[in-house]
Amino acid sequence: MADTTEIACSCGQTRLGVAGAAIASVECCCSSCREAAARMQKLDGAPPVLTEYGATPFVMYRKDRVTFLAGEDRLKSFRLSSDASTERVIATCCNMPVYLAFKGGHWLSLYGSLWPEDTLPHPRCEP
Numbered sequence: 001m002a003d004t005t006e007i008a009c010s011c012g013q014t015r016l017g018v019a020g021a022a023i024a025s026v027e028c029c030c031s032s033c034r035e036a037a038a039r040m041q042k043l044d045g046a047p048p049v050l051t052e053y054g055a056t057p058f059v060m061y062r063k064d065r066v067t068f069l070a071g072e073d074r075l076k077s078f079r080l081s082s083d084a085s086t087e088r089v090i091a092t093c094c095n096m097p098v099y100l101a102f103k104g105g106h107w108l109s110l111y112g113s114l115w116p117e118d119t120l121p122h123p124r125c126e127p
Contacts, residue, residue, distance in 0.1 A: 006069065007114040010047055014071030014091035014098065016114070018061050023107055025121035027055035033100075036080060036088050043095035047113050057112030058100065059121055066099075066108055 008015040033056040037049035049056060075098060077089045085103045090096065097111040112120045 004067075007110070007116075009071070009091040009094050009096040009098065009114065010045075011094040011096075013093040014074050014096070015069040016098075016110070017067040017069050018059075018110070019065040019067070022121055023060040023062065025057070025059045025112075025123045026109075027051065027057050027123055028109075029055045032080060032084075032086065036100075037097075040088070040090060040095070040097050043090070046095035046097075049097055049111065049113065057120060057123075058109040059112060059115070060107050060109050062107050063105075066110070 004017045004019045006015060006017050034050065034054060037056050040046055041049050051057065071091060071093060074091050074093045075089050076092050077087045079087055087101050087103070089098045089101070091098050096113065098114065099111065100109040102109075115121075
C-alpha cells in the first residue's frame with residue numbers, strides 16, 4: 001500500500017497498516033463510549049482510553065484501507081449488550097483497544113492510543 005502508516009498495540013504484537021488519509025479524527029463523549037472505556041481500562045495492563053476530560057479519541061478509516069500486519073489472532077471483541085449495534089475489539093496480548101465497528105458501517109473507528117505519542121491526527125472543527 002502506498003502512503004501507509006503503521007500503528008500498533010502497546011506491546012507491538014498486534015500491528016496494523018492504514019493507507020491514505022483518515023476520514024476523520026474525532027473525540028466521542030457518548031455514554032456508550034464512556035462505559036466501554038471504563039470497562040477496558042480495568043483490564044490487566046490496559047492503557048488509559050479516556051482523555052482527562054472523558055472523551056474517547058478515534059481515527060476513522062474505511063475498512064478497505066486497514067490491513068492487519070500481525071496479531072489478528074489476538075483480537076477479541078465484545079458488545080455492551082446483546083442488541084448493541086457497536087462491537088469493540090481489543091488486542092488480548094496487552095489489553096489495548098484496537099477498534100470500534102458499527103453494524104453495517106463501511107469504516108472502523110481506530111482507537112487513538114494506537115498512534116505513537118504526538119502523532120495522533122488532531123480533531124478539526126469545520127465551520
